[in-house]
Amino acid sequence: MTALVVRDLNKSFPGVEALKEVSLEVDSNGFVALIGRSAAGKSTLLRCINRLVEPTSGEVFLYSVNLTKLDVKRLREARRDIGMIFQEFNLVNRLPVITNVLSGRLGYVSTWRAIFRVFPKEDIERAEELLERVGLIDFRDNRADRLSGGQRQRVGIARALIQKPKLLLIDEPTSSLDPQIGYEIMELIHKISQESKIPVLISIHAVDLAKEFATKIIALRFGRKIYDGDPKGLNFDAVYKYEKAIEAEEAQEKTIQERAKDSQKVEMYEP
Ligand SMILES: Nc1ncnc2c1ncn2[C@@H]1O[C@H](COP(=O)(O)OP(=O)(O)O)[C@@H](O)[C@H]1O
Numbered sequence: 001m002t003a004l005v006v007r008d009l010n011k012s013f014p015g016v017e018a019l020k021e022v023s024l025e026v027d028s029n030g031f032v033a034l035i036g037r038s039a040a041g042k043s044t045l046l047r048c049i050n051r052l053v054e055p056t057s058g059e060v061f062l063y064s065v066n067l068t069k070l071d072v073k074r075l076r077e078a079r080r081d082i083g084m085i086f087q088e089f090n091l092v093n094r095l096p097v098i099t100n101v102l103s104g105r106l107g108y109v110s111t112w113r114a115i116f117r118v119f120p121k122e123d124i125e126r127a128e129e130l131l132e133r134v135g136l137i138d139f140r141d142n143r144a145d146r147l148s149g150g151q152r153q154r155v156g157i158a159r160a161l162i163q164k165p166k167l168l169l170i171d172e173p174t175s176s177l178d179p180q181i182g183y184e185i186m187e188l189i190h191k192i193s194q195e196s197k198i199p200v201l202i203s204i205h206a207v208d209l210a211k212e213f214a215t216k217i218i219a220l221r222f223g224r225k226i227y228d229g230d231p232k233g234l235n236f237d238a239v240y241k242y243e244k245a246i247e248a249e250e251a252q253e254k255t256i257q258e259r260a261k262d263s264q265k266v267e268m269y270e271p
């Protein structure tokens with residue numbers, strides 16, 4: 001079954017086309033890696049899916065709900081189904097680990113509200129279970145900023161899981177970490193996604209990690225998709241073929257635009 005469908009997604013910022021006609025799918029048992037150099041559009045793509053960044057055009061379906069069409073209230077509800085894990089962890093430093101995990105109950109856009117909330121017992125028990133699962137139960141009451149980078153990312157993982165998400169969007173979870181710790185974090189994310197059957201779309205800087213864990217790799221370059229397929233098939237030839245296809249498409253586009261311009265000129269000179 002397909003969990004996520006992204007169709008013809010475009011995002012322009014002033015002066016930059018960050019995403020151009022990007023389409024992709026994530027299966028309900030998929031662990032899909034998004035690779036590409038810095039500024040390729042990985043973070044923008046992940047954020048357009050839950051509309052932390054509003055796409056310029058295109059559609060996003062999560063189990064056939066069109067996220068791009070939802071009003072603010074429905075979007076807030078839908079976001080609760082989408083766990084997000086960030087590169088920089090985005091924890092509230094001076095709050096205890098358990099509160100940071102519980103803040104996931106409110107969705108990732110309102111962490112501060114967690115401080116003023118009294119959480120029901122079931123929520124606290126679930127947060128504790130998750131801390132157990134990521135190996136941090138002994139740090140339950142520690143301030144988040146007393147933890148190491150790897151431990152902080154484990155808190156980020158637990159926070160993303162507390163809502164029992166239908167999809168996890170993960171943005172370079174290991175790039176602030178030492179390689180060994182980064183590897184352990186990838187293993188943990190992969191294990192949890194398998195055990196809990198949560199589909200994952202994860203941007204990864206290191207291609208070797210993508211190749212080791214992903215069911216499918218999608219490569220972006222200058223906002224365009226240049227590879228979408230089996231991790232084993234990702235090699236220079238495959239990428240070259242994709243790039244050529246894009247060049248051909250762009251050339252054709254240009255010819256069409258030029259023809260249109262020419263015909264406008266003709267009209268302009270017509271008496
Ligand atoms: N909020 C923004 N305003 C303007 N430009 C942005 C913004 N966010 C991203 N960009 C630009 O969009 C492009 C893609 O960025 P990003 O998605 O962050 O790439 P990646 O995550 O692959 O490094 C870059 O050229 C970046 O400068």
Ligand SMILES: [Mg+2]
Pocket residue numbers: 042043044171172
């Ligand atoms: Mg990024």
